Amino acid sequence: MKYIMLIYETPQNLESRKxxxxxxxxxxxxxxxxALIAAGAYVGGAPLKNVATATTVRLREGxxxxxxxxxxxxxxxxxxxxxxxxxxxxxxxxWAVRCPAVASGAIxxxxxxxxxxxxxxxx
Amino acid sequence: xxxxxxxxxxxYLSSETRDVVGAEDALGDALLAALTSWPKDGVPxxxxxxxxxxxxxxxxxxxxxxxxxxxxxxxxxxxxxxxTATAVAGGTFPDRRAELLFVxxxxxxxxxxxxxxxxxxxLGVDAARIAQAFLVPPATMGQRLVRAKQKIxxxxxxxxxxxxxxxxxxxxxVLEAIYAAYDLGRDDAAGIxxxxxxxxxxxxxxxxxxxxxxxxxxxxxxxxxxxxxCDARRAARRTPDGRYVPLxxxxxxxxxxxxxxxxxxxxxxxxxxxxxxxxxLEAAIQSVHAERAQTGRTDWAAIVVFYEHLVQLAPTLGxxxxxxxxxxxxxxxxxxxxxxxTIDRAAVATYQPFWAVRxxxxxxxxxxxxxxxxxxxxxxLTEDPAIRRFLLERRG
Numbered sequence: 213m214k215y216i217m218l219i220y221e222t223p224q225n226l227e228s229r230k231x232x233x234x235x236x237x238x239x240x241x242x243x244x245x246x247a248l249i250a251a252g253a254y255v256g257g258a259p260l261k262n263v264a265t266a267t268t269v270r271l272r273e274g275x276x277x278x279x280x281x282x283x284x285x286x287x288x289x290x291x292x293x294x295x296x297x298x299x300x301x302x303x304x305x306x307w308a309v310r311c312p313a314v315a316s317g318a319i320x321x322x323x324x325x326x327x328x329x330x331x332x333x334x335x
Numbered sequence: 336x337x338x339x340x341x342x343x344x345x346x347y348l349s350s351e352t353r354d355v356v357g358a359e360d361a362l363g364d365a366l367l368a369a370l371t372s373w374p375k376d377g378v379p380x381x382x383x384x385x386x387x388x389x390x391x392x393x394x395x396x397x398x399x400x401x402x403x404x405x406x407x408x409x410x411x412x413x414x415x416x417x418x419t420a421t422a423v424a425g426g427t428f429p430d431r432r433a434e435l436l437f438v439x440x441x442x443x444x445x446x447x448x449x450x451x452x453x454x455x456x457x458l459g460v461d462a463a464r465i466a467q468a469f470l471v472p473p474a475t476m477g478q479r480l481v482r483a484k485q486k487i488x489x490x491x492x493x494x495x496x497x498x499x500x501x502x503x504x505x506x507x508x509v510l511e512a513i514y515a516a517y518d519l520g521r522d523d524a525a526g527i528x529x530x531x532x533x534x535x536x537x538x539x540x541x542x543x544x545x546x547x548x549x550x551x552x553x554x555x556x557x558x559x560x561x562x563x564x565c566d567a568r569r570a571a572r573r574t575p576d577g578r579y580v581p582l583x584x585x586x587x588x589x590x591x592x593x594x595x596x597x598x599x600x601x602x603x604x605x606x607x608x609x610x611x612x613x614x615x616l617e618a619a620i621q622s623v624h625a626e627r628a629q630t631g632r633t634d635w636a637a638i639v640v641f642y643e644h645l646v647q648l649a650p651t652l653g654x655x656x657x658x659x660x661x662x663x664x665x666x667x668x669x670x671x672x673x674x675x676x677t678i679d680r681a682a683v684a685t686y687q688p689f690w691a692v693r694x695x696x697x698x699x700x701x702x703x704x705x706x707x708x709x710x711x712x713x714x715x716l717t718e719d720p721a722i723r724r725f726l727l728e729r730r731g
Contacts, residue, residue, distance in 0.1 A: 236727050240714060243727075247715025251684040305470050306685070315720045 214255060214297050214324035215304040221291030221317040226262060240312035248294070253307060257294035288317045295324065340383055341459040342544070346435035347428050348390055350494035352398075355438075355456055355484040361393035362386070387428060432457050433548035434494040436541065440508040441492050448483045449512035455480055457544065458537055468516075468534055496548065506549070510558050510614060513541045517562050535569070538562055546601075553608030556601045557615030563598035564621030567591040579721040587628035595625045616645040617654075620661075635665035652678070652686055660692045668699040687716035691726065698729075706730075 228235040233242065248254040263282045270277040282289065291313065298304050301321070308319040341362070349358035365386045379385040438444075439452035451469060454460040466476035486492075497505040516538040542559040549555055571585040602618050620641045627633050642658035655678055663671020675693055683689035694709035710730035717723040 236724060239727055239730075240723055243711040243714035245715070246711045247685075250712060250715075253685075302471065309470060309718045310716055312723070 213300065213304075214295060214326060215301070216322055216324055217257075217294045217296065217304070217308055217311065218290060218320040218322070219292045219294065219311065219313050219317065220286070220288035220320065221313050222288055225313055225317055226289070226291055229259075237312055244310060244312055247310070248296070248307065253296050253298050253303070255295040255297045257292065259292035260290060263289040291317070340386075342432050342435075342457040343428075343430055344383065344386055344390065345456055345459070346431040346494075347387070348394065349456070350431040350434055352394060352488075353491060353494060354488045356481065356488070357394060357397050358390070359456075359484075361390040361397065364393045365389035384428075430548070431494060432544045433496060436509050436513075436545060437496055437505060438487055438492050438494055440505070440512045441487075442505075442508070443490050443492055444483055444486065446508075446512075448479055449508065450515040451476065451480060452483055453512055453541060454516065454534070454537060456484075457541060460537065502552075506545075506552060506554065509545060510542075510554060513538050513545070514558060514562075514614070516541075517565070535562070535566060539566065551608065553605040553610050554612040554614050556605035556608075557612055557618045560598040560601035560605065560618035561614050561621055563594045563601065564618060564625055567594035567598065567625065573721065577721055579719070579725040581725075582624065583633075587631075590625070590628055592628070595628070598622070598625070611644070611648075613645060613649040616641050616648065620645070633664070635661060639665045652682060653688065656683075656686070656688045656692055660695075663692075663696050663699075668696045672696045672700065685716060687713055690716060694726075694730070 225237060228237040231238065233239050245254070266282040268279045268281065268283050270279070294311075296304050296307055298307065301323070304321050308314060308321050311319055313319065345355070345358055345362055348362060349355045352358060368389050369382075369386060373379070373382075435457055436453055439456060440449040444452065451465045454465050455462060462477040462480055463473040465480075466473040469476065471479075496502070516534040539559070539562050542555060542562060546552075546555045546559055567590045568582070568585060570591070571587075571589040572580055574580060598618065599622065602615065602622055605615050605618070620638050623634050623637050623641070638661045639658075642654065642661050645654050646658050656675065659671045659675035659678075661671075662674050672693070675689070675696065678689065690709050690713035694706050694713055697706035697709055707730055710726055714723055714726045714730065717726060
């Protein structure tokens with residue numbers, strides 16, 4: 213089963229990115245990423261730039277509405293995502309609690325909608 | 336209400352009907368009734384009997400409401416008879432918690448639910464807290480528990496301590512389930528899991544319930560001893576500012592002497608039973624660690640011997656990794672690593688202790704690059720932030 217982890221990080225989490233590996237948070241991420249790959253659970257993922265760089269687009273009655281900023285404002289911001297391929301939700305949740313961001317931020321785990329995906333993706 | 340009382344009442348009520356859900360509802364209603372009537376009329380002289388009688392009336396109402404007379408006539412008659420019997424006996428009623436534990440760990444019940452069922456029925460721990468400990472959403476855990484309890488009723492699982500020829504295997508399942516509440520909390524090279532911390536007391540409590548009923552069974556005493564030895568070190572596992580302290584660096588002066596004394600007593604009583612088992616061996620290993628409080632050293636040769644027997648009896652991943660760590664202490668890192676490398680790699684892909692021990696041994700052997708690699712695997716699989724920090728510092 214494929215799951216996505218939407219990783220909500222605190223401002224301090226995002227701040228520590230600029231120190232690179234010297235910061236324990238980033239070092240933990242490096243290790244976490246390695247462990248995911250080694251266990252065969254990693255499908256893909258990426259960190260996202262600061263929420264201040266977000267632009268939200270809507271099309272309403274043929275008109276484009278472009279808005280500066282994220283879809284939803286919150287204290288924690290979507291800092292990145294990881295797509296997992298694991299046996300069950302239980303296994304996905306195990307990976308979520310090992311994520312370095314989970315101790316201060318939050319991880320939303322959701323199954324990928326494989327059936328729906330198949331309706332619009334060529335095999 | 337004290338948890339002893341809740342478990343005793345629920346066990347007794349459900350043993351009469353085999354209907355745990357119905358007994359829970361009845362007991363819940365009785366408690367509500369007590370909340371309104373006790374402050375007004377005063378607490379009855381025998382509060383447990385009062386609750387038992389009130390819950391019984393609810394059960395009788397429940398059975399009537401179902402209006403399936405054939406099926407429930409027997410139940411009704413038994414309830415009525417027992418009501419009288421209880422009144423005659425002066426308000427005491429038998430302790431059936433051990434029977435309820437055997438029901439919870441019955442082979443017809445999915446093994447993953449043995450521990451959650453025990454925590455909920457015998458200790459009254461709510462589903463949300465159990466869900467948190469087992470890392471599942473509260474609603475999901477609630478549904479699983481309800482389904483399991485329905486199965487208890489529908490499959491007619493008997494509320495009894497199994498016969499002699501069945502007892503060893505069935506008792507194993509009970510002990511395994513009690514230990515599962517504790518298992519993640521082990522403080523060896525693996526470190527501890529904070530989710531399991533608050534379940535440690537509950538596990539010890541359950542073990543005492545079984546021991547009271549089956550004092551002649553060495554393994555239950557072995558399990559109790561094992562958990563008490565580990566509990567004795569609880570405070571020593573963290574510095575006041577929350578840093579993780581591995582066993583080898585703990586100050587034995589901060590271990591609980593009373594817990595160690597009780598553990599030694601239990602282990603001694605178990606040994607007199609003359610039947611060795613997995614939990615007694617694990618307790619014996621912890622007993623050797625505890626001796627450091629007296630002798631100032633750890634007898635790793637003794638620990639290695641116990642692990643050899645343990646791995647023969649119960650070759651779990653945890654035991655095999657811990658055995659390799661012990662061999663490394665007794666005979667050097669190379670010997671430990673050689674033993675560690677006999678474990679199937681596929682089995683340890685997400686098993687943190689394997690990588691933590693491997694990193695530690697590779698570092699000792701001067702294999703810097705491989706050690707960092709193993710440290711990374713261990714760090715990436717670590718859930719506890721304090722242990723992650725500890726390993727990150729070790730990795731350097």
